[in-house]
Amino acid sequence: MPLPRLSVTPDVSHGPLDGAWWPRCDALELELPALVGSLDPAVGTVIRVTVDTASWPDAPQTVLAPGHVIEVSLTGLAAEAHAITLDCGTVGRWELLVIPPDEPAGAASRLLTAAADPENPLSAPRILALAENGLDGEATWESEGGPGLR
Incomplete structure (x- = not known):
């Protein structure tokens, strides 16, 4: 499997998301092993x-x-919705935005970056809703504390 399309928050997250994952298809049994295999071993199993x-x-x-x-x-x-929670037992939990596999590359790239921003205040459903509605990040995300999505 190719490496997963993944962006995680550096160090410690301060928001509801710890990053984003853009799977290539909706077959979890195909996508999940590559995702967990790409995580830093310090994250735990x-x-x-x-x-x-x-x-x-x-x-x-x-x-x-x-x-x-x-x-x-x-x-x-x-x-x-549109999130995956990774539970590593006693080591911790990580919440990732799941970008739909058919999302255009440009939009997915912006979402990968935005969700991994340590200052991101938005949940997975909210960040996708902003992107899907084509709302200007200047008027939306910045008013909620982060950089624009567009």
Whole structure:
């Protein structure tokens, strides 16, 4: 598998997101092993992920990753839409925006950068809504404390 398209917040996140991930397809069992394999070993072993049913309608209950099995939990909560939570047991949890696989490269690049900004105050559903509605970041994101999306 090619390296995942991933951007994470340097050091410690100060917002609701710790970065963003742009998978190539919606097959979690194909995408997740590359994602967890690309994370810094200091993050720890990802033992469980939580994904939303809208983004991953056919997600399996477990995914095989190099050397271990990852439990997959599904959620239907709107507040967790377009996000993946990586649970590393006692080491911590990371929340990533999941950029839809069919997102144009330019928009995905802006979302990868914006979600990894340590000052980002926006949740995954909110940041995607701003981008999808074509709202000017000057009038939206900056008013919420961060750089523009456009």
